[in-house]
Amino acid sequence: MNNKTSxxxxxxxxxxxxxxxxEILSGRTKDANVNYMACHFxxxxxxxxxxxxxxxxxxxxxxxxxxxxxxxxxxxxxxxxGPTHDDITAPTVAKALDVRLNIDDRAIDMMKLKYSDHExxxxxxxxxxxxxxAQLIENTVSFAPGFMIENIIVLAGVxxxxxxxxxxxxxxxxxxxKIYSTTLxxxxxxxxxxxxxxxxxxxxxxxxxxxxxxxxxxSLGTQLVLRSVxxxxxxxxxxxxxxxLSEKL
Amino acid sequence: MNNKTSxxxxxxxxxxxxxxxxEILSGRTKDANVNYMACHFxxxxxxxxxxxxxxxxxxxxxxxxxxxxxxxxxxxxxxxxGPTHDDITAPTVAKALDVRLNIDDRAIDMMKLKYSDHExxxxxxxxxxxxxxAQLIENTVSFAPGFMIENIIVLAGVxxxxxxxxxxxxxxxxxxxKIYSTTLxxxxxxxxxxxxxxxxxxxxxxxxxxxxxxxxxxSLGTQLVLRSVxxxxxxxxxxxxxxxLSEKL
Numbered sequence: 001m002n003n004k005t006s007x008x009x010x011x012x013x014x015x016x017x018x019x020x021x022x023e024i025l026s027g028r029t030k031d032a033n034v035n036y037m038a039c040h041f042x043x044x045x046x047x048x049x050x051x052x053x054x055x056x057x058x059x060x061x062x063x064x065x066x067x068x069x070x071x072x073x074x075x076x077x078x079x080x081x082g083p084t085h086d087d088i089t090a091p092t093v094a095k096a097l098d099v100r101l102n103i104d105d106r107a108i109d110m111m112k113l114k115y116s117d118h119e120x121x122x123x124x125x126x127x128x129x130x131x132x133x134a135q136l137i138e139n140t141v142s143f144a145p146g147f148m149i150e151n152i153i154v155l156a157g158v159x160x161x162x163x164x165x166x167x168x169x170x171x172x173x174x175x176x177x178k179i180y181s182t183t184l185x186x187x188x189x190x191x192x193x194x195x196x197x198x199x200x201x202x203x204x205x206x207x208x209x210x211x212x213x214x215x216x217x218x219s220l221g222t223q224l225v226l227r228s229v230x231x232x233x234x235x236x237x238x239x240x241x242x243x244x245l246s247e248k249l
Numbered sequence: 250m251n252n253k254t255s256x257x258x259x260x261x262x263x264x265x266x267x268x269x270x271x272e273i274l275s276g277r278t279k280d281a282n283v284n285y286m287a288c289h290f291x292x293x294x295x296x297x298x299x300x301x302x303x304x305x306x307x308x309x310x311x312x313x314x315x316x317x318x319x320x321x322x323x324x325x326x327x328x329x330x331g332p333t334h335d336d337i338t339a340p341t342v343a344k345a346l347d348v349r350l351n352i353d354d355r356a357i358d359m360m361k362l363k364y365s366d367h368e369x370x371x372x373x374x375x376x377x378x379x380x381x382x383a384q385l386i387e388n389t390v391s392f393a394p395g396f397m398i399e400n401i402i403v404l405a406g407v408x409x410x411x412x413x414x415x416x417x418x419x420x421x422x423x424x425x426x427k428i429y430s431t432t433l434x435x436x437x438x439x440x441x442x443x444x445x446x447x448x449x450x451x452x453x454x455x456x457x458x459x460x461x462x463x464x465x466x467x468s469l470g471t472q473l474v475l476r477s478v479x480x481x482x483x484x485x486x487x488x489x490x491x492x493x494l495s496e497k498l
Contacts, residue, residue, distance in 0.1 A: 035279040
């Protein structure tokens with residue numbers, strides 16, 4: 001899965017997202033970050049392999065972090081870096097990596113863009129707690145930074161802040177070949193094209209053929225998605241599939 | 250975590266969701282099921298403890314299933330039960346549990362409500378493949394059923410179909426005490442209330458105090474969510490917090 005550099009195969013860089021927050025699990029909040037990040041990764045050439053959502057609980061976070069950071073090239077976390085008692089991401093990342101957690105002078109300098117010296121009280125300084133050895137990730141919205149340590153990238157949960165942090169960290173990431181994709185719509189259920197798709201997948205081994213049913217106005221239709229790092233294979237497969245679909249209309 | 254029946258503590262029933270689908274990871278599709286299911290679980294008295302999203306890949310699905318089914322009372326899967334080559338949930342669940350996968354006569358009977366005998370071709374019969382020993386879950390939208398085997402509940406990925414299946418399976422689930430919750434809005438950043446929340450959490454140990462920043466019209470505010478199975482504690486904690494917040498306006 002972690003197919004790093006080689007001459008024969010395209011370099012694939014993989015990632016997981018770890019969403020941290022009770023509010024997602026209780027249903028109170030709808031996650032708004034995963035789809036944004038998934039699209040961003042596809043665009044820049046990182047393959048998102050897994051997403052996990054866990055609550056604000058140290059044991060669950062450490063277990064997920066330690067599994068995902070060994071399995072994939074990057075782990076991106078969202079949530080839990082504010083100043084309140086339920087914001088435990090920074091100390092938990094430090095604990096998972098067995099490094100110290102410091103009040104970081106560089107983080108304080110960033111926060112001084114927003115806060116006066118006397119506003120930087122103990123509570124706000126919780127947002128300057130950064131695991132030793134981390135690079136900071138700039139936050140141009142509310143100034144308390146995210147950070148990157150080893151292959152773990154810690155971002156805010158508030159979407160507007162997560163997005164500026166993701167932009168800030170992107171130039172620092174290794175990326176693989178971009179995946180091209182194309183979608184065809186078929187106004188009939190999946191079962192009408194299943195055999196064709198199986199044959200197509202056999203012929204075009206470097207194209208992944210996905211079939212996604214949708215339900216609209218009382219009837220089922222199918223979205224067909226072809227994906228490949230090889231644009232020529234993709235185009236040939238698309239032409240072949242279009243031909244087959246047109247015969248079924 | 251799996252705190253089953255006891256006289257002293259309220260019975261907690263836990264669950265995880267396993268979302269199966271490449272299309273979520275590539276960003277092509279926005280998951281529309283997790284939040285719906287999370288709200289449903291909270292309403293009926295099941296605690297959602299974890300969510301995972303994996304691709305249409307046998308190894309990843311089996312690994313996630315085997316971890317989650319041992320850790321929680323229930324695992325709900327969504328996606329991958331259609332008729333195409335990338336729909337591998339049913340055979341993969343059978344493999345994870347080491348049981349046979351059969352073309353199930355009960356499933357065929359359900360599908361006959363929609364399809365004539367000659368329409369029930371090999372491709373459509375893929376949707377009647379059910380692990381041996383499973384109970385079927387009725388699908389009043391498109392008739393191919395979901396199923397429940399041991400503590401694994403297999404639902405469709407199309408939201409309209411997932412929702413009728415979830416309703417159909419709900420009466421069969423064990424549930425725990427319901428969690429009551431209440432939300433207060435504070436129009437200032439979290440840092441202005443962090444100390445109060447910490448104190449409140451110390452005093453009301455059976456109330457979970459959550460703090461969620463939001464960003465609106467250029468400034469940060471805070472949603473404060475109190476949750477408890479004990480409605481009296483919840484109301485007392487809410488009153489105390491309201492009092493503290495009003496002093497800060």
